[in-house]
């Protein structure tokens with residue numbers, strides 16, 4: 161077991177000078193900074209495999225893949241080697257007017273492994289930027305093809321697409337959105353297919369079809385003004401890992417085709433094997449008009465995102481005028497180091513037959529989790545590919561924070577979304593680590609629920 165200091169109970173104390181330095185000059189994301197008067201920051205010194213180690217060498221099993229990005233562990237030798245090799249060649253060059261082998265090779269391979277005729281790759285550095293690119297390209301396409309009234313977007317209730325202003329407009333997560341509402345574009349959010357909201361006894365598939373009918377009713381009325389539907393395929397991550405039946409995606413594709421509305425698949429969180437298939441859309445046999453990828457693309461190593469689009473969209477921009485030009489840029493677009501990291505990730509998928517290996521790991525975790533799924537405080541225990549989630553019945557308003565703290569004492573990095581606990585482990589997690597994860601989670605539940 162790679163926990164080098166199991167006798168030490170918790171992370172470094174609130175008053176450590178190291179931590180004070182962070183609090184004095186770093187504004188941490190998604191955090192009320194005052195909370196760190198009570199809850200200590202965890203100072204990470206190094207990582208190896210599925211483990212992170214703090215300054216005192218306490219190990220933490222990274223059971224949420226460091227915010228859903230890490231697929232193949234920390235300090236992965238193959239990804240490290242690829243980046244080191246690229247460092248000796250060229251680290252970065254602007255992509256306007258220039259090109260390089262890593263960006264070409266990555267684009268060719270993404271084209272080859274994604275569904276349908278997604279023929280060109282447009283790069284950025286983070287997920288929210290990928291959302292912005294897809295929204296702008298869709299709108300611009302309709303401007304170029306004689307449908308200038310198509311200026312609106314629709315997304316699902318409870319969807320999350322990032323937090324820049326355009327991405328936040330199509331997001332439907334109140335805690336992120338409320339404060340900034342006056343800055344945002346209006347956007348319709350249609351009924352979610354998440355089966356947690358189904359009627360008692362209603363099968364997930366029936367509920368998904370009912371949600372698709374609601375989408376159709378919306379587009380029947382509003383299609384003339386609607387450029388695109390943007391959705392999180394199969395799993396709505398930020399609103400507590402809501403899962404839904406693939407039939408919804410199939411129907412959404414048909415409905416979008418019928419009403420001439422683009423389908424944007426935001427696979428930023430679920431792409432690269434999280435749902436069991438390489439891309440979630442494959443489970444419904446559909447090709448979106450835009451596919452947004454980020455997070456697992458570089459296994460979390462370096463910031464990189466990409467939007468793939470169809471040949472039809474690409475061709476509509478191909479012309480002689482400025483009006484036909486997609487004048488959108490991010491400074492680090494196509495960064496060579498990040499592209500090499502992504503190529504190393506794709507190599508690992510191929511060399512290790514990762515999707516097949518993950519099926520065995522998922523079975524292993526599901527078997528190990530019997531006591532968890534039948535725990536009296538646990539409901540809606542669910543699994544899709546390499547994601548698990550369940551709700552915990554609790555009146556404790558501090559549940560999420562207390563669970564996180566109790567997790568650290570069990571050497572686990574878990575960060576519930578409200579009262580939803582989820583696992584999104586790196587794919588390299590071992591059987592022993594799965595045991596540790598499940599048993600530790602049971603102990604945390606006993607601590608936090610009493």
Ligand SMILES: *Cc1c(COP(=O)(O)O)cnc(C)c1O
Pocket residue numbers: 286287288289291320321322323392397398426427428429454455
């Ligand atoms: C994380 C995420 C984003 C935003 O990505 P950032 O890199 O954080 O900007 C967008 N959509 C989904 C589904 C995500 O999970």
